[in-house]
Amino acid sequence: MPESYALLVERISSSAKIPKEEVERRIEARRAKLSGLISKEGAAQIIAAELGITFDSVSLRISELMPGMKKVNVTAKVINIFPVRSFDKNGRSGKVANLIVADETGNSKVVLWDTNHISLIENKDVKAGDVIEIRNGSTREGEIHLSGFSELKKSSVQIQTVKTETNFSEKTIDSLSENGGVLIRGTIVQMFTPRFFSVCSQCGKKVNQEVDGFSCNEHGKVVPKERALLNLILDDGTETLRTVIFSDQLEKMTSLDKLKDPVQFEIFKSDLLGTEVYVKGMVRKNQLFNNLELSIQDLEKADPDKLIEKLEKN
Numbered sequence: 001m002p003e004s005y006a007l008l009v010e011r012i013s014s015s016a017k018i019p020k021e022e023v024e025r026r027i028e029a030r031r032a033k034l035s036g037l038i039s040k041e042g043a044a045q046i047i048a049a050e051l052g053i054t055f056d057s058v059s060l061r062i063s064e065l066m067p068g069m070k071k072v073n074v075t076a077k078v079i080n081i082f083p084v085r086s087f088d089k090n091g092r093s094g095k096v097a098n099l100i101v102a103d104e105t106g107n108s109k110v111v112l113w114d115t116n117h118i119s120l121i122e123n124k125d126v127k128a129g130d131v132i133e134i135r136n137g138s139t140r141e142g143e144i145h146l147s148g149f150s151e152l153k154k155s156s157v158q159i160q161t162v163k164t165e166t167n168f169s170e171k172t173i174d175s176l177s178e179n180g181g182v183l184i185r186g187t188i189v190q191m192f193t194p195r196f197f198s199v200c201s202q203c204g205k206k207v208n209q210e211v212d213g214f215s216c217n218e219h220g221k222v223v224p225k226e227r228a229l230l231n232l233i234l235d236d237g238t239e240t241l242r243t244v245i246f247s248d249q250l251e252k253m254t255s256l257d258k259l260k261d262p263v264q265f266e267i268f269k270s271d272l273l274g275t276e277v278y279v280k281g282m283v284r285k286n287q288l289f290n291n292l293e294l295s296i297q298d299l300e301k302a303d304p305d306k307l308i309e310k311l312e313k314n
């Protein structure tokens, strides 16, 4: 992310008392030496480490977080708390709690493993809307993890505006992990026949078909709304990934009527099959197949000109 890169350069510059231009020059030189195999942010971290700069005692903004950081301190507002889960895996049992925190620059999932931290959630000592201070956390793929050595407490800091939009990070399919917003560039290698179903026009849940119409478990007899879903297989050269597109997104690309018409569907399909696209969405675990699946929120054909421009820039 360019935003986090700029902040990182600033931090290195002020901590090491080196002009920003010089910091950037060193970063670029390091990247060139490594044949551009690492990101600008990655190179910045190496330069920081070489200059003896640690981010240990400073409070970081969420957009500055990068995978693999240790002793991370963050102050952020809790925007969502998921139910505490119990697990019993490989002879280890315990609880885990997930929350989403945000500041002005971005948002991140926080994973709690320590029972003392989890009890703060269970006892509602920490609720959505509270600002919390995290010390000694570590980062993994877009998440902040807190162990028994980490600290979690409520903060009196006020955070007014928070960035709640998902951060979509560009990933390859072989590096995906569960529950994250990702951007993938890949080729559509397979498209299945769309499936249609009816939902309640009031709550959007599935309806039951009866002799004289449809009924919703909650709303009784209703006039249903028709919805569709389409499964695609994406291949980015590292692996293949099953994806699903739901009605809202699907209807931006075509109409449900066209999807139902076999001839029109063939035209739609042949336009996309074998095409390189950018997709944005959330990675989820498909419980039925026990594999990762991408729920697509945005699909765009990869524009060759834009791609070349981007490659040249990097």
Ligand SMILES: [Zn+2]
Binding pocket: 200, 201, 202, 203, 204, 205, 216, 217, 218, 219, 220
């Ligand atoms: Zn309903």
